[in-house]
Amino acid sequence: FDDDAASDGGAVVARSIAAACELSRMLSSSLGPQGRNKLVVNHLEKIIVTSDCASILKEIEVEHPAAKLLELAVQQQETECGDGTNLALMFAGELLTRTLDLMKTMGWRHKTDILEGYHLASTKLLDELLADSSSGGCVVGTLKHPASSPEALKELQEKVLKPVLGSKQYGTEDVLSDLVGQACQIVLKEGSMLQPESIRTVKILGGSVSQSACVQGFVAQRGVETTKTHCEKAKIAVYASGVEASATEAKGTVLMKTADDLKNYNRTEEAKMEEIIQGIAESGVQVIVTGGTISDMALHFIEKYGLMALKLSSKWELRRLCQATSATALVRLGAPTPEEMGCATVTQKSVGGRTVTVFENDVDGSSKIATLVLRASTSSVLNDLERAVEDGVHAVQMACKDGRVVYGGGACEMECAVKLDQLADQHPGLEQYAIRAFAKSLECVARTLADNAGWDAIQVLADIRAAHVNGQADVGVDISTEPGSTSMKEANVYDLMSVKRSALKLAIEAATTVLKVDQIIMSKQSGGPKMPGQ
Numbered sequence: 078f079d080d081d082a083a084s085d086g087g088a089v090v091a092r093s094i095a096a097a098c099e100l101s102r103m104l105s106s107s108l109g110p111q112g113r114n115k116l117v118v119n120h121l122e123k124i125i126v127t128s129d130c131a132s133i134l135k136e137i138e139v140e141h142p143a144a145k146l147l148e149l150a151v152q153q154q155e156t157e158c159g160d161g162t163n164l165a166l167m168f169a170g171e172l173l174t175r176t177l178d179l180m181k182t183m184g185w186r187h188k189t190d191i192l193e194g195y196h197l198a199s200t201k202l203l204d205e206l207l208a209d210s211s212s213g214g215c216v217v218g219t220l221k222h223p224a225s226s227p228e229a230l231k232e233l234q235e236k237v238l239k240p241v242l243g244s245k246q247y248g249t250e251d252v253l254s255d256l257v258g259q260a261c262q263i264v265l266k267e268g269s270m271l272q273p274e275s276i277r278t279v280k281i282l283g284g285s286v287s288q289s290a291c292v293q294g295f296v297a298q299r300g301v302e303t304t305k306t307h308c309e310k311a312k313i314a315v316y317a318s319g320v321e322a323s324a325t326e327a328k329g330t331v332l333m334k335t336a337d338d339l340k341n342y343n344r345t346e347e348a349k350m351e352e353i354i355q356g357i358a359e360s361g362v363q364v365i366v367t368g369g370t371i372s373d374m375a376l377h378f379i380e381k382y383g384l385m386a387l388k389l390s391s392k393w394e395l396r397r398l399c400q401a402t403s404a405t406a407l408v409r410l411g412a413p414t415p416e417e418m419g420c421a422t423v424t425q426k427s428v429g430g431r432t433v434t435v436f437e438n439d440v441d442g443s444s445k446i447a448t449l450v451l452r453a454s455t456s457s458v459l460n461d462l463e464r465a466v467e468d469g470v471h472a473v474q475m476a477c478k479d480g481r482v483v484y485g486g487g488a489c490e491m492e493c494a495v496k497l498d499q500l501a502d503q504h505p506g507l508e509q510y511a512i513r514a515f516a517k518s519l520e521c522v523a524r525t526l527a528d529n530a531g532w533d534a535i536q537v538l539a540d541i542r543a544a545h546v547n548g549q550a551d552v553g554v555d556i557s558t559e560p561g562s563t564s565m566k567e568a569n570v571y572d573l574m575s576v577k578r579s580a581l582k583l584a585i586e587a588a589t590t591v592l593k594v595d596q597i598i599m600s601k602q603s604g605g606p607k608m609p610g611q
Contacts, residue, residue: 089595150584173591194515263447313423
């Protein structure tokens with residue numbers, strides 16, 4: 078850049094763009110079902126193998142402030158939608174790369190024209206193109222609430238869940254979409270919103286993905302403490318404290334003068350514990366769950382009265398169990414009232430060499446929690462399956478909020494690019510170059526998908542563009558069969574409009590923020606002077 082550009086901040090913008098594009102380029106190869114995994118070794122030397130953009134960015138340290146802006150946009154997309162993170166990062170990087178080309182052609186002194194062109198293009202994209210087809214937008218249908226009918230749930234699985242899960246775990250999307258569909262059927266009521274925390278996952282090493290299962294209720298990853306291991310439609314008492322003799326808070330001294338005093342002292346403690354356990358058993362409770370410890374004496378009386386007992390060390394697990402069985406966690410040790418009891422069929426099972434306790438509710442809609450038991454041969458695959466399921470659950474949540482869908486596989490972005498090119502033709506000023514650059518940036522989705530699938534990206538892109546110019550709005554990238562393009566309507570590949578709109582909006586905001594920066598000022602590090610040699 079010349080001296081004028083340097084004084085206008087052009088050189089700073091160019092360096093910022095280079096840093097942001099490096100981050101985008103690194104992760105663009107992970108887009109789509111054929112996307113490559115990244116092997117990340119974090120600061121604790123834990124190895125993570127995944128193609129999920131948000132998970133990778135969580136583990137790596139981004140230092141450049143401009144690249145950090147893109148990372149924040151990805152984090153926000155993950156928080157809001159739970160999916161579409163790679164699209165946000167890749168589109169922001171592509172837009173910045175196109176801007177660098179414009180800067181070399183036009184010079185940075187025309188930055189206001191470039192930013193104005195981007196503003197016009199983004200307004201057209203977000204307000205008109207990503208809207209209902211009646212107003213010239215790309216929306217091709219609206220999904221019904223998945224709890225309204227079995228057909229609606231099936232349509233959601235085919236159109237939304239399979240594309241989302243297939244982009245993370247290609248080849249297992251059929252199994253996973255069925256599992257997520259079953260879980261949604263358990264916890265969703267018609268007209269209500271899906272809460273992602275109501276579907277939890279339990280990872281058990283060994284076996285294959287096809288052995289995964291959905292349980293209506295709660296699965297604890299440990300066995301029971303008693304010899305009784307099965308209880309049908311049992312009443313459950315949940316205690317947040319331990320089942321043991323309570324110790325006094327203040328220190329006390331007991332003076333014993335004879336052997337009888339010592340015998341009676343022990344006997345009274347035993348009698349008191351037996352009285353408590355007897356009271357619990359007489360109230361109809363058959364299963365005791367505690368968040369603390371169970372003393373040997375308490376365990377003896379629990380066995381004596383034929384009860385089941387389970388320890389859960391995590392308070393989150395205890396809270397989820399209460400949610401699944403409609404029980405109330407008690408802080409006092411004693412017989413619960415009927416309102417405080419939960420109900421479930423409790424069974425201890427062995428899954429893949431691991432002992433688990435299953436709290437299963439009857440199929441009467443009383444369970445507020447569904448548990449997906451995931452199986453895989455390695456821990457890295459298990460963790461990636463869990464991330465894929467989370468994305469699928471978030472996709473169902475977004476579909477409950479807004480069921481409008483657009484064609485996937487880069488078809489929607491290409492249609493928007495063709496229409497933005499027509500907008501550029503109507504603008505005689507310098508903004509038209511920026512609008513064309515913006516439209517060209519949208520083609521990155523189809524190009525990257527074709528690249529990752531191993532096709533000739535230039536040829537595939539030309540075929541898809543020609544189809545869209547001729548009015549075939551449903552043509553996108555086919556990742557499995559040549560020539561690399563097909564109808565997304567026939568392939569049943571759709572994306573949720575709300576997720577795509579959010580990703581593009583955040584990407585545009587992050588990219589324009591980077592372009593508006595003409596100086597980066599770093600403050601001094603806090604603390605005193607560094608030690609010599611550091």
